Amino acid sequence: MISFLRGTVAHVGLSSAVIDLNGAGMSVNATPQTLSKLRVGDEGRLFTSLIVREDSLTLFGFSSDDEREVFDVLLSVSGVGPRLALAVLAVHEPEAIRVAAHSGDGKAFTKVPGIGPKVAGRIVLELAGKLVPHGTPGGSAPAVSAEAVWKPQVVAAMTSLGWSEKDATASIDKSLADSPELAEKGNVAEILRATLRWLGQDGARAGNRVGARG
Secondary structure (H helix, E strand, O other): OOOEEEEEEEEEOOOEEEEEEOOEEEEEEOOHHHHOOOOOOOEEEEEEEEEEEOOEEEEEEEOOHHHHHHHHHHOOOOOOOHHHHHHHHHHOOHHHHHHHHHHOOHHHHOOOOOOOHHHHHHHHHHHOOOOOOOOOHHHOOOOOOOHHHHHHHHHHHHHHHOOOHHHHHHHHHHHHHHOHHHHHHOOHHHHHHHHHHHOOOOOOOOOOOHHHHO
């Protein structure tokens, strides 16, 4: 695996750069923010992730190891490829992505071109527990005791999946009636999953959305 590149910057384009490694030019795809830090003729250093396909080998470059880590985790979400993962990093800083995934903020991901409510909801569900904001004790979700803190976050995630705010709120209340311990713990991702299970959803789609119910 190619972990990083360091060499002379030979070219900087709109979506990629070429790093000269002792006479060999390596093309690397990167976000506009990362590319803006490179200067032709100067030494450049990029953390990299190599994506292997049947017909291609593509390098993606990042200005920090944290960016690369978030990129690799985003790729674990079904339906999210390297281009879309890079687009997420072009819109949000790594820590903002961690916070959004940790808090169930699906709306943050809909700000990325190419990501609609369905994909945003899937990202939130599949990243729960995988991306934790830096500084979170023990690397786990903190208990949130106040309903006023966690409930709006769960409602926001469900509305991104297609439910109305009214239906989302009612579903959360009914699902937690069977699992009061979740309300006490206040883990947004767990409450969201429990509500979707109560509704008979699989978490990857909103098959019985309010629009379908008429």
